[in-house]
Amino acid sequence: MSDEEFVEFQPQSSPGGYNVNTAVYHSLLHLDEAPVISTRSDLDTATYVLSQFPTAESRVALIDSVTSLRVTYGQLSVSIRSLACGLYHALGVRKGDVVFVLSANCVLYPVICLAVLSIGAVITTANPMNTESEIGKQVRDSGAKLAVSAPEELQKLSPTGIPTILTTRSSYGDALSVEELIESCSESSSEPLPKAEVTPSDTAAILYSSGTTGTSKGVVLTHSNLISVIEILTWCVDSTSSQHDVFLCFIPMFHIYGLVFFGLGLFRRGITTVLMPRFNFQSMIDAIEKYKINNIPAVPPVILGLVKSDGGSDFSSLRRVGSGAAPLGKDVEEAFREKFPWVELRPGYGLTESTGAATWMITDKDAKAHPGSCGMLMPSFYGKIVDVETGEGLPPMKKGELWLKSPTIMKEYLGNREATEATIDEEGWLKTGDLGYIDEDGFLYIVDRIKELIKHNGYQVAPAELETILLSHTEILDAAVIPIEDEAAGQIPVACVVKAPSCELSEQQVIQFVASQVAPYKKVRGVRFISAIPRSLAGKILRKDLVSQFKQLQLLSKL
Numbered sequence: 001m002s003d004e005e006f007v008e009f010q011p012q013s014s015p016g017g018y019n020v021n022t023a024v025y026h027s028l029l030h031l032d033e034a035p036v037i038s039t040r041s042d043l044d045t046a047t048y049v050l051s052q053f054p055t056a057e058s059r060v061a062l063i064d065s066v067t068s069l070r071v072t073y074g075q076l077s078v079s080i081r082s083l084a085c086g087l088y089h090a091l092g093v094r095k096g097d098v099v100f101v102l103s104a105n106c107v108l109y110p111v112i113c114l115a116v117l118s119i120g121a122v123i124t125t126a127n128p129m130n131t132e133s134e135i136g137k138q139v140r141d142s143g144a145k146l147a148v149s150a151p152e153e154l155q156k157l158s159p160t161g162i163p164t165i166l167t168t169r170s171s172y173g174d175a176l177s178v179e180e181l182i183e184s185c186s187e188s189s190s191e192p193l194p195k196a197e198v199t200p201s202d203t204a205a206i207l208y209s210s211g212t213t214g215t216s217k218g219v220v221l222t223h224s225n226l227i228s229v230i231e232i233l234t235w236c237v238d239s240t241s242s243q244h245d246v247f248l249c250f251i252p253m254f255h256i257y258g259l260v261f262f263g264l265g266l267f268r269r270g271i272t273t274v275l276m277p278r279f280n281f282q283s284m285i286d287a288i289e290k291y292k293i294n295n296i297p298a299v300p301p302v303i304l305g306l307v308k309s310d311g312g313s314d315f316s317s318l319r320r321v322g323s324g325a326a327p328l329g330k331d332v333e334e335a336f337r338e339k340f341p342w343v344e345l346r347p348g349y350g351l352t353e354s355t356g357a358a359t360w361m362i363t364d365k366d367a368k369a370h371p372g373s374c375g376m377l378m379p380s381f382y383g384k385i386v387d388v389e390t391g392e393g394l395p396p397m398k399k400g401e402l403w404l405k406s407p408t409i410m411k412e413y414l415g416n417r418e419a420t421e422a423t424i425d426e427e428g429w430l431k432t433g434d435l436g437y438i439d440e441d442g443f444l445y446i447v448d449r450i451k452e453l454i455k456h457n458g459y460q461v462a463p464a465e466l467e468t469i470l471l472s473h474t475e476i477l478d479a480a481v482i483p484i485e486d487e488a489a490g491q492i493p494v495a496c497v498v499k500a501p502s503c504e505l506s507e508q509q510v511i512q513f514v515a516s517q518v519a520p521y522k523k524v525r526g527v528r529f530i531s532a533i534p535r536s537l538a539g540k541i542l543r544k545d546l547v548s549q550f551k552q553l554q555l556l557s558k559l
C-alpha cells in the first residue's frame, strides 16, 4: 500500500479509524505542525534538539536528586558542544563510529548522547547491571570503537580491550573522563567542528531488544526515527499542558523509554527534570516531596508501589503519571485512580523497535472511559490487527496480532537480515508479537503476547538466552524458561528442567548457576523438574502448555 492511499483516508468516516477497504487503522490524532523530517533532509537529532533549547539559559534542565547539583540549559548546551569537540579532536571519533555508553542515569548521560549524535557518531547503551560477558557480547556485536563508562563499571569493560573514557574523574586508574574533556575542549579553545553531514536515514542509535524471539539483537534507529519520536513527545507535552511540569526521572536512559524522554526529547520544551541515579521507593517519595514533582513517566511496578504506599507522604504536587514498558493491570489502574483522584494516569504502549511510544492516552477522560486500554495510535502511526491464522486484517473489537507502521519504525536488526525480514514485512509493517484489539473509538487493548519475551519490572528477559545457559550445565538434558505472573514484578522467569538420570541437582543450584552468569533482573526465580519439555512437530517449545501445567500445580498446592 502506498503512502498516498494512507493520506486519502478520512478518519471520521469509519469507527476507530478503521478503513474497511484496506483493513488499516489510522491515527485519530494529528501533529499540530507538519513533520519536520518531511521538509529537512540535512537534520540530525542533536541539531534538532539543541536548536529548540529555551532562550533563558539560566533555566534549570536537570537536578541530581542525591547531590542537589543543578544544571542549567546554558551549561548543558556548552557541555554538549565542548564534549563534541573533545570526542572529535582529542579522541578522533568520526561519523558512523559507535560509542558504547555504560552508566546508570546521571546528569552527564544526556550530554554524552547529544554530543555523540552531534558529530554523526552512533550511541549504543547497556544496562550497567549486565555481567561482564553480556557487556562483552554487546561491545563486539555493535562494533563499538569507544566506550564511556561510569567509574564503578570500568572493570566490566576491561576484558573487551575497547578504548574507554570515564564519565567522571575517579581514583579508578588514570583513564580520561568526560568531565575533563568538557573542561579542556571548550568550543572557543578548539578548532571548529566540521559539519557532520548527517542525513535523517543515517544510523543514530543501536539499542538492544530480543524482539519476538531468540536472544538480544541490535535495534538500528536512525536520526529520522529519533526526530520523529521527539516530535511526537513534544506534541504529547503540549497536548497535556505539561510544559511547566517538574518531571522525575528514574526510568533508565539506557532503554528507549528513558532515552527519548530524558536523554533527548524533553529538553525541546525547556522542562526541568529531577534525576534519580538509582531507583529506591523511599527516595522517590522524598524527591516528590522535596522538589514538588508534577510528572512521572513510570512503569507498572512503581504504580503498584504507589497504590500500596502508606499514608503520610505529601503527593499533592503530582499531576500526571505515565505508564509504559509493561502492561498496567486494570485493577491497579482503578486502585490508583481511587487513591490519587487528582492525578492523571496515562498508560501507553511502545517497543524499542518503534523507538518507544506507539499508543497513548491523550486525555484523562478517555483513560477513565476506556479502562484497560493503553490509548490511541500516536500521530503518524498506522495499525493493523492481523488474524494469526489467516493473515487477514481485522475490524474493531476483533483480536489479532498488532502490526505498526510509522516514521519511527526501526531500520533493521543489526547484521541480522533473517530476524529483520521476520519482523518487518515488505510494506514496512512491524509485527509486534503482541495480541490485542482496537475498539470502535480507536483505543488499543493488549490482551496477550505471542512473542516469547518475559517482562520483569519492565525489563526484557529473553527465554532463549536463559535456556542456552541452562543447557550448558552438564547435568541438564533439556530446559525451557516460561513467564509466571507476579503481582509486584509483572512476570518472573521460571525454569522447567529435565535433569540427567540419577543426578542430585537441586532447585537452588540451578538458580545459582544461572544467577552467576546474568544480570540480576534475568535470574530464574523458580525451577520445576519435569520429565520432558513439550515441543511442536517443528521442535518449538510449547511454552503455553508449560505455563498452564505450572498454574495447575500452583492451584493444587493451594488446596
Ligand SMILES: CC(C)(COP(=O)(O)OP(=O)(O)OC[C@H]1O[C@@H](n2cnc3c(N)ncnc32)[C@H](O)[C@@H]1OP(=O)(O)O)[C@@H](O)C(=O)NCCC(=O)NCCSC(=O)/C=C/c1ccc(O)cc1
Binding pocket: 128, 129, 250, 251, 252, 255, 256, 257, 258, 279, 280, 299, 301, 302, 322, 323, 324, 325, 326, 348, 349, 350, 351, 352, 356, 357, 358, 360, 457, 458, 459, 520, 521, 523
Ligand atoms: C524502577 C524499577 C521498576 C525497579 O527498580 P529496582 O527496585 O531497583 O529493581 P531493578 O529491576 O532495577 O533491580 C533488579 C535487581 O538488581 C539489583 N540491582 C540493582 N542495582 C544494581 C547494581 N547496580 N548492581 C547489581 N545489582 C543491582 C537489585 O538488588 C535487584 O535484585 P533482586 O532483588 O534479585 O531483584 C526498575 O526495574 C525500572 O526502572 N524498570 C523500567 C525498565 C524500563 O524502563 N523499561 C523500558 C524498556 S523500553 C519500553 O518498553 C518502552 C515502552 C514505552 C511505552 C510507552 C511509552 O509512552 C513510551 C515507551
